[in-house]
Amino acid sequence: MQNNLPHIQSIFTADCVILGFKEGELKVLLVERNEFPFKDFWGLPGFFVDQNETIDDAVKRILFEYTGLKGIFMEQLYTFGDLQRHPQGRIITVAYYAMLRLDDAIKLAPSSNYVRSAKWWSIKDLPELAFDHNRIIAKTLEKIRRKISHSPIAFELLPEKFTLTQLQQLYEAIWEKKLDKRNFRKKMLNYDVLKELDEKQKGVSYRAAKLYKFDKRKYAKAFQNGINFSK
Amino acid sequence: MQNNLPHIQSIFTADCVILGFKEGELKVLLVERNEFPFKDFWGLPGFFVDQNETIDDAVKRILFEYTGLKGIFMEQLYTFGDLQRHPQGRIITVAYYAMLRLDDAIKLAPSSNYVRSAKWWSIKDLPELAFDHNRIIAKTLEKIRRKISHSPIAFELLPEKFTLTQLQQLYEAIWEKKLDKRNFRKKMLNYDVLKELDEKQKGVSYRAAKLYKFDKRKYAKAFQNGINFSK
DNA sequence: TGCAATAGTGTAGAAAATACACCTTATATT
DNA sequence: AATATAAGGTGTATTTTCTACACTATTGCA
Numbered sequence: 245m246q247n248n249l250p251h252i253q254s255i256f257t258a259d260c261v262i263l264g265f266k267e268g269e270l271k272v273l274l275v276e277r278n279e280f281p282f283k284d285f286w287g288l289p290g291f292f293v294d295q296n297e298t299i300d301d302a303v304k305r306i307l308f309e310y311t312g313l314k315g316i317f318m319e320q321l322y323t324f325g326d327l328q329r330h331p332q333g334r335i336i337t338v339a340y341y342a343m344l345r346l347d348d349a350i351k352l353a354p355s356s357n358y359v360r361s362a363k364w365w366s367i368k369d370l371p372e373l374a375f376d377h378n379r380i381i382a383k384t385l386e387k388i389r390r391k392i393s394h395s396p397i398a399f400e401l402l403p404e405k406f407t408l409t410q411l412q413q414l415y416e417a418i419w420e421k422k423l424d425k426r427n428f429r430k431k432m433l434n435y436d437v438l439k440e441l442d443e444k445q446k447g448v449s450y451r452a453a454k455l456y457k458f459d460k461r462k463y464a465k466a467f468q469n470g471i472n473f474s475k
Numbered sequence: 476m477q478n479n480l481p482h483i484q485s486i487f488t489a490d491c492v493i494l495g496f497k498e499g500e501l502k503v504l505l506v507e508r509n510e511f512p513f514k515d516f517w518g519l520p521g522f523f524v525d526q527n528e529t530i531d532d533a534v535k536r537i538l539f540e541y542t543g544l545k546g547i548f549m550e551q552l553y554t555f556g557d558l559q560r561h562p563q564g565r566i567i568t569v570a571y572y573a574m575l576r577l578d579d580a581i582k583l584a585p586s587s588n589y590v591r592s593a594k595w596w597s598i599k600d601l602p603e604l605a606f607d608h609n610r611i612i613a614k615t616l617e618k619i620r621r622k623i624s625h626s627p628i629a630f631e632l633l634p635e636k637f638t639l640t641q642l643q644q645l646y647e648a649i650w651e652k653k654l655d656k657r658n659f660r661k662k663m664l665n666y667d668v669l670k671e672l673d674e675k676q677k678g679v680s681y682r683a684a685k686l687y688k689f690d691k692r693k694y695a696k697a698f699q700n701g702i703n704f705s706k
Numbered sequence: 707t708g709c710a711a712t713a714g715t716g717t718a719g720a721a722a723a724t725a726c727a728c729c730t731t732a733t734a735t736t
Numbered sequence: 737a738a739t740a741t742a743a744g745g746t747g748t749a750t751t752t753t754c755t756a757c758a759c760t761a762t763t764g765c766a
Contacts, residue, residue, distance in 0.1 A: 249511055254556070254567045256485045280480055295565055299556040323554040323569050325485070325530040334526055336485045336569075338554050390625075409744080426746070427724065434722090450742040451731040640713075657715070658755070665753095681711040682762040 257330075257337040258299055259290030259377070260307045260318065261384040263367075264346035265401040268413045270367040271346065272381055275310050275359040277374055281331045286365070287374030288381070290337060291358070303340040311362045312353030318342040322383055329376045337375070341384045343400040385418075392418050396437065399458040407445060407453035408432065437462045488561075488568040489533045490521030490608065491549065492615040493542075494598075495577035496632040499644045501598040502577065503612055506541050506590040508605055512562045517596070518605030519612070521568060522589065534571040542593045543584030549573040553614055560607045568606070572615045574631040616649075623649055627668065630689040638676055638684035639663065668693045 262273040274286045289310035293302040303318050318340040325336035344350075352362040365371075367385070370378060391397055398414050412428045432438065439459045444452040493504040505517045520541035524533040534549050549571040556567035575581075583593040596602075598616070601609060622628055629645050643659045663669065670690045675683040 249563045252486060252564045252566055254485065254487045254565055255483060256487060256567060293556075296558060298558060299554070299567070320553060322551060323530070325524075325569070327527060327529060332480050333483045334485055335483055336487060336530070338556070338567075407744090424725080425744090426726080429745080430747095431723085448743080449733050451733080451744050453744055638713090655756075656713090657757080660714080661716090662754090676713095679712080680764050682713050682764085684713055 253295050254293075255335065256293055257290050257335060258293050258302045258306060259288040259337050259339045259380060260303050260310075261288055261321065261339060261341040261381055262307065262311075262313070262316070262344055263341065263384070263388070263401065264344045264364055265414050265417065266346045266364070268417060270385075270417050271364040272367055272370070273311060273313075273344075273352075274363060274365050274370075274373070275354065276361045276363070277358065278360040279358045282374035285374040286363075286371055288339075288377045289359075289362070290375075290377075291356075293338075299338050299340075309356040310354050310359050312351060312355065313344075316342045316344060321380070321387060324376055324380060326376060337380075339380045339384070341387070343388070343397055345401065345403055347403055389418055396458070402458075405441060405443065405455040405457055407455060409453060411456075435462075484526050485524075486566065487524055488521050488566060489524050489530055489537060490519040490568050490570045490611060491534050491538045491541075492519060492552065492570060492572040492612055493538065493544070493547070493575055494572065494615070494619070494632070495575045495595055496645050496648065497577045497595070499648060501616075501648050502595040503598055503601070504542060504544075504575075504583075505594060505596050505601075505604070506585065507592045507594070508589065509591040510589045513605030516605040517594075517602055519570075519608045520590075520593070521606075521608075522587075524569075530569050530571075540587040541585050541590050543582065543586065544575075547573045547575060552611070552618060555607055555611060557607060568611075570611045570615070572618065574619070574628055576632065576634055578634055620649055627689070633689075636672060636674065636686040636688055638686060640684060642687075666693075 260273075264271040264273070273289065275289050277283055277285050277287055289307050291306045291309075293299055297305065299320070300318070304314075304316070307316065307318075308314050319342065321339040321341045323336055323338045325334070327334050329335070329337070346364070354360075354362050367381070370381065372378065373381075388397060392415065398411060401414055402410060408429050411432065412423055412425065415428070416423055437459050438456040441455045441457055443455045445455060446452065491504075495502040495504065504520065506520050508514055508516050508518055520538050522537045522540075524530055528536065530551070531549070535545075535547070538547065538549075539545050550573065552570040552572045554567055554569045556565070558565050560566070560568070577595070585591075585593050598612070601612065603609065604612075619628060623646065629642060632645055633641060639660050640656075642663065643654055643656065646659070647654055668690050670688045672686045672688055674686045676686060677683065
């Protein structure tokens with residue numbers, strides 16, 4: 245079929261938006277850049293994609309090299325190609341996002357010399373980031389705001405055992421609005437996707453709340469038709 | 476800030492999925508390729524993006540050159556980067572999609588030598604297409620199946636004046652399921668986004684149906700919270 | 707004139723969404 | 737031991753939305 249066609253390769257980068265949830269706030273994982281362009285700026289973990297790796301593989305590799313994190317399932321968000329987004333020329337980037345259980349066991353250990361450190365930043369309080377990374381993060385938030393209505397992504401962000409209040413706070417953080425406690429609980433328990441545990445919260449100086457787990461068998465079914473909390 | 480960094484440019488293509496609706500069926504616009512690779516195959520309008528045009532501009536240009544169509548608002552769908560998708564090397568493509576009123580006035584007039592002709596194909600009856608274009612179309616359909624629940628995209632696909640039955644058939648075509656006529660009408664009229672006209676269908680050999688127009692003022696509000704038809 | 711084909715219409719019951727306030731429990735403080 | 741603090745946990749009545757379901761009306765044409 246071919247007719248002496250030249251061999252060509254796409255040159256482009258991939259960026260990772262990793263979100264976490266802690267203390268009632270959404271966090272995003274940023275790295276401190278140690279190389280030009282945007283040396284000393286904070287930005288998303290991102291780099292050029294190799295010629296012989298899929299984009300899906302590339303984001304995993306990049307995330308590992310820049311943070312030490314492994315085994316995170318990432319989904320494609322959007323491809324950004326503004327003419328001015330990269331100082332070295334028009335270089336497009338394919339952005340991916342993922343959500344992560346932010347427990348204390350997670351150690352951030354960058355191995356690449358391209359970054360100096362990695363840190364969780366509150367989404368509400370971001371500095372000016374490298375490239376168009378502020379915009380990429382904004383677009384991720386729009387996406388998960390819609391997605392959390394019909395996908396059980398909440399459970400990716402919470403610890404394995406969580407309280408109903410934590411679950412509600414997560415929805416409130418993502419949607420940036422308050423929900424009614426009684427209605428929220430009624431509705432959530434009605435979906436029948438939570439397992440009530442014989443365990444309670446520890447280390448709080450007030451009445452401890454029951455802990456729940458996510459019932460994996462039931463979630464897929466329940467979330468197929470979408471859920472919503474208007475108030 | 477920069478430090479003698481080399482100039483680099485991304486090489487990649489953009490593809491256009493243009494959907495239309497006619498005779499109760501979803502159609503997709505394909506072009507017959509006149510150049511390698513995939514000469515003589517049908518495929519999506521698509522080509523390399525220039526160095527100094529945004530991706531959004533590129534898809535408009537490509538669509539015009541390949542079909543003669545102009546002024547269509549396209550949205551980004553997904554970026555495809557499988558290692559084997561392009562015979563000339565790993566070339567990624569950014570796919571865009573749009574929906575179009577398929578009236579008879581639309582003339583397809585390709586000006587590029589890269590294509591021989593352009594034609595509407597029924598989505599149900601596609602041949603094996605160039606590259607990974609079958610997969611790109613499949614992904615577009617998944618997308619609009621979800622999107623039509625919370626966005627008034629139906630109106631982009633219908634003629635300016637349409638009957639409620641046509642509107643229902645569109646939903647049925649996209650979701651591939653039958654809906655209840657009375658419930659559909661009740662719900663649609665309840666959204667209060669349609670203007671009833673003093674006009675009826677013409678040229679049908681049965682009772683003519685009332686024509687409606689889309690009330691642009693009201694649609695945005697109504698569709699914010701999503702709509703759905705389970706049956 | 708009657709046949710074919712589609713347009714157009716209503717209601718009752720079930721399910722889901724909403725608004726709303728107080729008592730309970732665990733811990734810390736005096 | 738008593739009290740204060742802070743969050744946990746719970747129910748009901750009302751409104752709204754969803755669902756199931758079948759017949760009559762209108763038009764063009766043979």
